Amino acid sequence: MSKNNKRTKILLVFGTRPEAIKMAPLVRGFKTLEEFFDTKVCVTAQHREMLDQVLDFFGIIPDYDLDLMRPGQNLHSLTSTIINSTKQVFEDFKPDYLFVHGDTTTSTASALSAFYLGIKVCHVEAGLRTNNKTSPFPEEINRQITGRIADLHFAPTQASKDNLLDENINAENILVTGNTVIDALLESVERVANLKNKITQPISEFIGDSKKVVLVTGHRRENHGEGFEKICAALNYIANSEDDVKIIYPVHLNPKVQEPVNRHLAGVDNILLTDPLAYPEFIWLMNQAKIILTDSGGIQEEAPSLGKPVLVMRDTTERPEAVDAGTVILVGTNKEKIIKECQSLLNDQNRFEKMSKLHNPYGDGKAANKIVNKIKACR
Numbered sequence: 001m002s003k004n005n006k007r008t009k010i011l012l013v014f015g016t017r018p019e020a021i022k023m024a025p026l027v028r029g030f031k032t033l034e035e036f037f038d039t040k041v042c043v044t045a046q047h048r049e050m051l052d053q054v055l056d057f058f059g060i061i062p063d064y065d066l067d068l069m070r071p072g073q074n075l076h077s078l079t080s081t082i083i084n085s086t087k088q089v090f091e092d093f094k095p096d097y098l099f100v101h102g103d104t105t106t107s108t109a110s111a112l113s114a115f116y117l118g119i120k121v122c123h124v125e126a127g128l129r130t131n132n133k134t135s136p137f138p139e140e141i142n143r144q145i146t147g148r149i150a151d152l153h154f155a156p157t158q159a160s161k162d163n164l165l166d167e168n169i170n171a172e173n174i175l176v177t178g179n180t181v182i183d184a185l186l187e188s189v190e191r192v193a194n195l196k197n198k199i200t201q202p203i204s205e206f207i208g209d210s211k212k213v214v215l216v217t218g219h220r221r222e223n224h225g226e227g228f229e230k231i232c233a234a235l236n237y238i239a240n241s242e243d244d245v246k247i248i249y250p251v252h253l254n255p256k257v258q259e260p261v262n263r264h265l266a267g268v269d270n271i272l273l274t275d276p277l278a279y280p281e282f283i284w285l286m287n288q289a290k291i292i293l294t295d296s297g298g299i300q301e302e303a304p305s306l307g308k309p310v311l312v313m314r315d316t317t318e319r320p321e322a323v324d325a326g327t328v329i330l331v332g333t334n335k336e337k338i339i340k341e342c343q344s345l346l347n348d349q350n351r352f353e354k355m356s357k358l359h360n361p362y363g364d365g366k367a368a369n370k371i372v373n374k375i376k377a378c379r
């Protein structure tokens, strides 16, 4: 029997594709315990199409949709509109706890907005650090700010907890939970194992009998401009020089990504550019791939669980666990290095097998439960 008969009001705010995937298990976890929690979801819609794909798959109907995405939006206007728009939501619902995730503009601006109103802030995926303020930009500073504001910190790993302790965050307010991305992945991976539909069909036809499928994604701001020029040049070279290779690249909708990728790679033999895939199709495709080239945070966490080697097109990572385990390598945006590592993994079977060992440093798929139970215990 609860100490407190009044239901605790939980508000989860998120705005981009990865936040939605990683918050979905938590939305479900709180909503299932209706007798304890009055749970509402607010989406800023910092992303639109890419967010809606995730909401559809997980069956989340937002209680508040701020619909803020604008084509080619900038950080200043997005930050200020999120602060102003979430204020109205907070004043309407009056949550006991605000949940934000990770390091996006949505998380940090919402956390700040809640702090101004004296609302308790819970930070999911807390404590990731590169301690380099330009990489990833602006995410490293976003998560440090959110870490300062947060009352409760849900750290995915012991290493992320240690980062928070180094910043003098009180150990009592930190809980190591694993990453909710694994909750989402494990619940979805079996559902999509034999996916066959109008999205997967043409991809399967493109792959044919190839045993050298390379999956690519990229979007980081610090790679815009020169970084993407070099990434595309490397992909072009690999597509033309490697027998039997098939490169599939679901291209992020950011115009700063669309433009260079389409300019360099549209129409190149052995390269298939697609729209961003919905989450089930994307998991299915990760499973078809031999290796993954990406600058994504979430994909670095998912791929080791699927036994897929990852070449990370960044110079820094706040996710050292898979690098330490040898399933992920940092290649930056250096054209020669991308080509060399990619060719080595495609052709050196021993090396491939060493890197493709199944490894799961990011949790057991029960992170959301641990978070919900912690809040239940606080009632």
Ligand code: UD1
Residues within 6 Å of the ligand: 016, 017, 018, 046, 047, 048, 049, 050, 051, 069, 070, 071, 072, 073, 078, 103, 104, 105, 106, 137, 138, 139, 219, 221, 253, 254, 255
């Ligand atoms: C954002 C996050 C980044 C996260 C990434 C996940 C910040 C500062 N950046 O970067 O941390 O890793 O999302 O993908 O919070 N667009 C669309 N439709 C969509 C989504 C985006 O058209 O569904 C286009 C729009 O032109 C938009 C632009 O992409 O203005 C940039 O979106 P934005 O969220 O500002 O930046 P991302 O690079 O997506």
Ligand code: UDP
Residues within 6 Å of the ligand: 017, 018, 021, 217, 219, 250, 275, 276, 277, 278, 279, 280, 282, 283, 295, 296, 297, 298, 299, 302
């Ligand atoms: N993802 C997806 N469709 C795609 C590409 C990625 O559903 O076409 C998923 C992927 O499985 C992961 C998340 O989106 O869970 C990663 O998002 P992104 O790379 O945009 O952001 P980051 O993780 O870098 O913040």
